[in-house]
Amino acid sequence: MQQNKFQDVSTEESLFLEAESVFSKGLVDSIRARGHDFIEQGGDDSFLFDSQGNRYIDCLTSASTYNLGRNNEAIIDELQQASRQTDQGLFVTTSEEKVALAKSLSAFVPGPLNCMLMQVVRGEPFDGACKLARGYSGRSEIISLKGSWYGQTGFAVSLTERDDREDFGSSVPETRVVDKDNLMSSINKNTAAVIVEPVQVESHCRLLGPGYLRELREVCDKHGALLIFDETQTGFGRTGSRFAFEAVGVNPDILILGEAITNGVFPMAGIMYTEALKTFFEGSVGLHISTFGGHDVGCRVACKAIAEYERVKPWDNASIMGDKLLEGLKAIVKDNPQIFESVQGIGLLTSLKLKTEKLALDFCVSAKEAGIIVMPALLDKKCVLFRPALTITDSEVDMVLRASMEAVKSL
């Protein structure tokens, strides 16, 4: 990592002004409001750097993307090598790279999910999963749970209960968002699919739990509805196993993968599904296409990242460090009942709930001053999420906890 220490404050300030004019003042204000009033300049392992040469422990990791740490050398080397040897490729053709990824991904992902469709960023695979479920089942209703966050595309927005959902006009019809207690009874013979996140990250990392997911699987089977797990943030080791569904022992029919598939070195996301579901896509060509989705360079990068996941097995460390982080944060919550409500999570997906949204934002600001980058959850904005690299060390977790304690003091 090369650090540029020559920039002075004034050029940084001028970059902010330019960002206000070319993106939006609202965006820059919202970033400043959580204390992230700096220009990011890369990162390394557990750390994120700003253009002034400051180092922070990255507990944001671009929303659970950098599971193997920032600036992973082996994967970046592969990106560079692949870009010299190949390119995007023609998305209509087969390629060695696409097939290599298919093989390594289906070996990596537990269970019978051996077929796939790759896309670019979160949201798109969610829409792809909903379309596949409708196309395969011939049914139209898709049901999800309150408190889920799926992304920014059409189906994702329709099935996420967010404050601005009405802004975007009509939702996709026959999509329903129900309470956790009403989900089982909502499933019926018109239900194409039920889609859930095993951990509702943006809603205080609420765990659905093994019992609940097993029952959900049974009820779905009874009605012939498909079960879709969105593991965008829980996948690739974050919850202490390769995927959250593996630990629970409940196989989905469709699995949604996030950008952790390349460890943040290449934009890629996708869906995996059973051979039975693949028959739908065999009916015709071009039913659901992504130009950048089966990118040959991206496939090379993802293959390398998967090899690194296999080598490092970061889920083991995520489990141990996650427990340590959770225990440490629990102690902080216990000592400061006037500021915090609770803390919960699994593996290195941890949510700290404060008394107010304002307190949550202030905590992010103070935490940045104390050396860690955290951000509030997108739905329950009283929560601050901790999702560091899964390779974080014991002493770095201590640093996160010390910084959190410092942040509390200045609240």
Added chain:
Amino acid sequence: MVDDMPETTSTTLSENEKSEILNSYGRHYSDTIVQYLKAGNLDLIERQRSGVKFSDACTGKDYIDAFGSAGCFNVGRSNQAIIDALEQVSSAGDMGTSQLLSRHKIEFAKKLVSHSPGDLNRVLLSGGGGEAVDSALKLAKAATSRNEVVIMKLAYHGHSGFSVSASGKANYKDPFEPLIPGFKMADFNDLSSVQALASHKTAAIILEPLMGEGGVHAATDEFLQGVRKLCDEKGIVLIFDEIQCGFARTGKLWYSQHSGVVPDIMILAKSMSGGLFPNAAIVYRDIELLTQYVDKNPGFHSSCGGGSDIGCYVSGKVIDFLVENNVAGNARVQGDVIKQGLMQLASENPNLIKEVRGVGMMLAIEYRYRFLGGVMAKTLADNGVFAAYSGNAPQVMRFMLAPTITRQEAEEFLVRVRKAVDALIFLSKFMIPFSKLPFVGRLLDNEAAMARIGSKLRRD
């Protein structure tokens, strides 16, 4: 730039290795795609990729890439300047954090704005075309507090929730209905049909000013001017999808510049990636309607992985390359050469070729018979041209070669196309009379059936 082939990854593939790849692809992704490719002799494995060409790993045969992933390679394939840029930026860091600001993001957005027409001064980054279309439609609907969108018949905008709802052809939508309501379909280049659908309930009119999948149809200046005026009168957001026609393909950096009509939102993807690293964006006018909504709701759209530090640096170099090398000018000159050559072929074969259309390096031949699209793809492949017929108009063969093409390559392309047409003439002598029998005609026009038959013939 075409002579310097990049280093190869491995030696030539054997037939066995190739069929293993095809089988695995069929098993994990889609066997139907493999059958289609086999039917069109397009079941090749790309190896060396350079400029307007690539080679087949199995036979070593070189192909002129006239498909170009529908307009992703406007800097040419394996462009050294872009590869160097990728290497440089990724040596200094990773994709960065989508929730934070960085120099690369800001500088790219500034560069994009500085090359955008009129007051298209604001940028929202995303990861691919579909997502960018969704962001544009969300912005238009939210800013206007209206729900309806006027779309064009045969339009293609992508496969995500909003973009597929905006599709102008039913086959992309039918298996997935009900999709988002409120999309009203007008006839392209027919202002009165747009006027009939546009009202105070209309949030946006979205169109490709040079329609791609619909069969390469250019909007007339009068149509675009009329739509612009209509939008101004009714407070409608005008959206141009320049995903296929942008980035110097048609002789201008943006297709809209031919007419001088500035949209309220311009959507970009494909070639923005340099054919190497996905990136996409919308550029929107700095007008109160749009700017105010985004200022108050900066989280209305965000992209995880789109607009990354690596992507933005690479995309910036794409713009530099296109501008510094006047790729638009070259697209116009070589596009004229190719178009003239194709028109010559059309005048020699009026019973086969109905029309030659397009601008710059976005050209098309329309055949008189729908089934000729698939047959011509095969005869082109046999003669070293990889081309695909339009997704929404199979009788139209699209040619989207890299606009960095040299004169010599343009001539070579025409020689290969002429050979393919000669082969088509031979085949059509048998097929056209047969195609007039109702049953055979229906079969020939059924792409799925033809793919299965063609693929079977190859196997036997």
